[in-house]
Amino acid sequence: MGNSVHARKLQRRRPWWRSLFRYRLAAVLVMLGATSAGYLAVGYDRHELPRVHHGGDSSASNAAVREAGCDIKGNINERGEHIYHMPGQEYYSATRVNPARGERWFCSQWEAWWAGWRKAKV
Known part of the structure; x- marks a missing residue:
């Protein structure tokens, strides 16, 4: 009996x-449950992605109509790059939106980026 008690004391x-x-x-399931509960408590309905594609006859007819507050110009250059121009940038006033070529107006940078367009470098 003495040896087993002594052996237990030596164990770290x-x-x-x-x-x-x-x-x-x-532990993983508990963490997953806690984050899910927090997400639902905040309200997941406020985290919507932007609506890039509008319903209707065709996207060209929707892009031709500029909505109020949608001042970002989506332009396609000669190389086929999809570029958006913000108000105040150098070539903003010279840029024309031609819906027949697939160009369009955007309401936010997020919407333009989500549609696959990049910001103009100048």
């Missing part, structure tokens, strides 16, 4: 965080 006690490795699946 494992740190508390090491036992988490044994229960890693349960």
